[in-house]
Amino acid sequence: MSDAGVxxxxxxxxxxxAAALLRQYGWQGPIRLIGEEPLAPYQRPPxxxxxxxxxxxxxxxxxxxxxxxxxxxxxxxxxARVAAIEPAAKTVRLESSEAFAYDHxxxxxxxxxxxxxxxxxxxxxxxxxxxxxxxxxxxxHLGPGKxxxxxxxxxxGLEVAASARYLGSEATVIEKEPRILARVAxxxxxxxxxxxxxxxxxxxxxxxxxxxxxGAVGKVAGVRLGDGQLIPCDVVLVGVxxxxxxxxxxxxxxxCDGGIVVDLxxxxxxxxxxxxxxxTRRPMPHYGCMFRLESVANALxxxxxxxxxxxxxxxxxxxxxWNWSDQYDLKYQFAGLPVDIDEVLVxxxxxxxxxxxxxxxxxxxxxxxxxxxxxxxxxxxxxIGQRKPVDLARLADVSVSMKEVAA
Amino acid sequence: MTKITxxxxxxxxxxxxxxxxxxxxxxxxxxxxxxxxxxxxxxCACATCHVYVQEPxxxxxxxxxxxxxxxxxxxxNVQDNSRLSCQIKVSGELEGLVVKxxxxxx
Numbered sequence: 001m002s003d004a005g006v007x008x009x010x011x012x013x014x015x016x017x018a019a020a021l022l023r024q025y026g027w028q029g030p031i032r033l034i035g036e037e038p039l040a041p042y043q044r045p046p047x048x049x050x051x052x053x054x055x056x057x058x059x060x061x062x063x064x065x066x067x068x069x070x071x072x073x074x075x076x077x078x079x080a081r082v083a084a085i086e087p088a089a090k091t092v093r094l095e096s097s098e099a100f101a102y103d104h105x106x107x108x109x110x111x112x113x114x115x116x117x118x119x120x121x122x123x124x125x126x127x128x129x130x131x132x133x134x135x136x137x138x139x140x141h142l143g144p145g146k147x148x149x150x151x152x153x154x155x156x157g158l159e160v161a162a163s164a165r166y167l168g169s170e171a172t173v174i175e176k177e178p179r180i181l182a183r184v185a186x187x188x189x190x191x192x193x194x195x196x197x198x199x200x201x202x203x204x205x206x207x208x209x210x211x212x213x214x215g216a217v218g219k220v221a222g223v224r225l226g227d228g229q230l231i232p233c234d235v236v237l238v239g240v241x242x243x244x245x246x247x248x249x250x251x252x253x254x255x256c257d258g259g260i261v262v263d264l265x266x267x268x269x270x271x272x273x274x275x276x277x278x279x280t281r282r283p284m285p286h287y288g289c290m291f292r293l294e295s296v297a298n299a300l301x302x303x304x305x306x307x308x309x310x311x312x313x314x315x316x317x318x319x320x321x322w323n324w325s326d327q328y329d330l331k332y333q334f335a336g337l338p339v340d341i342d343e344v345l346v347x348x349x350x351x352x353x354x355x356x357x358x359x360x361x362x363x364x365x366x367x368x369x370x371x372x373x374x375x376x377x378x379x380x381x382x383x384i385g386q387r388k389p390v391d392l393a394r395l396a397d398v399s400v401s402m403k404e405v406a407a
Numbered sequence: 408m409t410k411i412t413x414x415x416x417x418x419x420x421x422x423x424x425x426x427x428x429x430x431x432x433x434x435x436x437x438x439x440x441x442x443x444x445x446x447x448x449x450x451c452a453c454a455t456c457h458v459y460v461q462e463p464x465x466x467x468x469x470x471x472x473x474x475x476x477x478x479x480x481x482x483x484n485v486q487d488n489s490r491l492s493c494q495i496k497v498s499g500e501l502e503g504l505v506v507k508x509x510x511x512x513x
Contacts, residue, residue: 024441043448050450060449064437072439297446297453319513324452331474333452374474378454378481403480 004101005030006310007092009082009248010108014277014299016041016063018106021307023072032075032100034082034092037131040066045296047135048159049326052142053166061132085252087270104310107249107260107268107275108303111242111294116151120213125220126236129156141235144168149223149233151210153180155325156239158193161202162327172203172231174210174223183241186338188357189369192350193327200328205231244279244292257281259292265315266305274309276302285318286384287339287366295323320385322377333377336367336384345396348373356380363389375402382406409497412505413458415442425497431506432456432493442508449493454478455513456492457485458506468495468504484509 006022008015011033019033019041035041042061050056069076081095085105093099113128115121127138138160142148146169150157153175161171173180179190194204209226213236223231244259254268255261259281266274266282277299281292301319308315322335330353338359348355356376359367364387368380379402383390394400408424413435415421425434435443435456444455451474460468465488471479475494479485492506 020439024439045448045450060433064439068437068439296448300444300446316513322453324447324450326450331450331452374477375480378478382481406481 003029004090004103005032006104006106007031007100007102008033008106008108009085009092010110010277010279011035011037011041011076011078012108012110012277012299013041013043013063013296014110014303015106015108017300018108018276018303018307019069019074020064020072021303022310023074025307025311025313027307027311029103030075031073032077032102033069034077034080034094036079036081037133038079039132040064040069040076040078042132043296044130047132048129048156048163052135052139052160052163058132082248085248085273087252087254087273090272103272105273106266106306107273107279108277108299109245109248109279111278112245113238114241114243116210116213116238116240118210118212120215120220123213123215123220124218125215125234126213126238128238129160130242138235138237142167142169146170146235147233148172148235148237149174149231150237150239151223152239152241153177153182153204153206154184154239154241155181157237158197158327159325160237160239161197162200165200165202166328170203171201172205172233173197174205174208174225174231176207176209178207180204180206185334185369186344186357186359188344188346188350189332189371192353192355192371196328196330196353205229242278242294244281246279249275249279257290261290262302264305264318265309266302267309274306276306284321284337286320286387287337289337289339291337293321295321297322320381322381330371331374332369332371333374334367334369335377335381336365338367341366343392345392347376347396348398358395360390360392363392365390379403379406409499409502409504411497411501412503413440413442414505414507415440416508416510427498429497430493431458431495431497431501431504432491434497435492442512443492444512445493447493451475451478451491451494454482454491457482457509457512458490458492459486459509460488460490460495461505461507462488464501464504467500482509483511 212224260275325332343360354372356370356373370377447453
């Protein structure tokens with residue numbers, strides 16, 4: 001072991017947390033945290049929710065004050081881009097051509113929003129949302145009398161549509177599949193969210209291809225659909241997924257398969273290199289498969305894996321993956337992965353906007369999707385982790401509490 | 408500033424000045440106090456900021472919402488004085504507040 005210490009590439013929620021955890025876990029060597037953005041690590045989830053609506057300020061976004069990093073002996077380099085990882089030399093080279101040696105490297109580069117390869121994609125006002133700077137630009141285009149076209153009916157798109165309505169904008173969501181949330185939620189949830197948004201003034205165009213963004217004087221003014229229809233708008237938000245930002249790892253020769261392949265310690269094929277968060281493809285111990293998760297909960301779990309492995313802590317028990325979304329007054333929480341499902345069970349009443357959908361395999365809960373139903377979410381998450389069959393009649397019966405179901 | 412004492416499960420004490428308006432969770436996270444994970448960042452979505460509020464402050468931290476109550480129901484080692492620290496807003500009234508952390512948030 002040299003005295004080179006730990007380098008973390010990517011100063012997002014995962015990278016920033018890994019740095020802080022290393023100190024909590026007693027790591028005394030150098031820590032260098034390198035991020036492309038001008039800001040210290042901050043939370044991204046509020047950018048489409050509370051922050052966009054004006055209910056959270058920058059201080060609430062920032063994970064820790066900038067002074068923390070100096071006090072904790074963490075060398076935070078913002079606005080710095082890494083050009084290459086050189087595993088044989090255990091060196092990270094920046095675009096500025098500065099180079100730093102490491103004993104342990106953590107790659108936490110996250111994901112980059114997918115852009116559409118269509119005419120007009122580069123027009124001013126054709127936006128994506130990942131960073132605080134993106135959110136700032138988007139917010140300037142929202143308000144009474146303004147119109148937003150959202151391309152992609154996933155979580156980001158729906159959260160932005162909800163926030164845009166809250167701010168007084170007109171909102172149209174354009175989805176290429178026959179239903180919104182097609183990739184990530186079941187039909188019951190898609191139908192529920194469609195109606196909830198429609199009642200609040202959002203217009204949906206489903207099974208709709210986007211062929212071009214059309215503009216006037218370089219600025220976007222409309223979205224052209226495959227059937228020839230033009231959706232007029234003042235701004236477009238493209239939310240059609242975010243592939244892993246794994247190019248540094250690919251070029252360094254680390255195995256990647258739609259994300260950097262890691263084990264349950266968040267270690268890559270190179271024992272000195274870890275990867276955490278949205279950029280990884282990881283084992284799913286409850287399901288016996290590999291998966292790329294895109295969530296804060298996953299980034300933080302893997303930050304604990306990497307920081308724990310580097311400081312010689314025993315590996316923590318595997319967590320059940322989960323995530324959440326806030327839209328209007330809805331708290332949507334979901335856990336697990338709906339793989340190999342042979343039974344789908346609804347508990348509660350979608351018409352009351354308080355219900356949960358359980359996905360089961362052989363009587364064992366694989367996944368739960370809960371709307372305004374925190375007990376169903378928490379109980380479901382617990383049961384997913386336990387891997388034992390549940391009594392379906394009791395699970396479907398709202399007069400039996402989730403605590404009793406889980407007992 | 409409001410003085411808050413955070414006590415880890417192993418007994419380690421951290422006395423911190425927290426700005427009123429922040430939550431008790433944010434006071435811990437922004438100062439890198441171990442034992443409060445706060446995965447969801449304060450959205451009351453995860454129950455990983457569980458604390459035990461010590462007397463005489465329990466009443467002063469206010470009522471639990473139905474949401475918080477449901478989340479806490481499934482946290483580990485819940486007691487009568489359990490709260491989610493993201494749901495406790497820091498004010499002058501909480502000067503001297505003492506919270507203890509459970510063994511684990513996961």
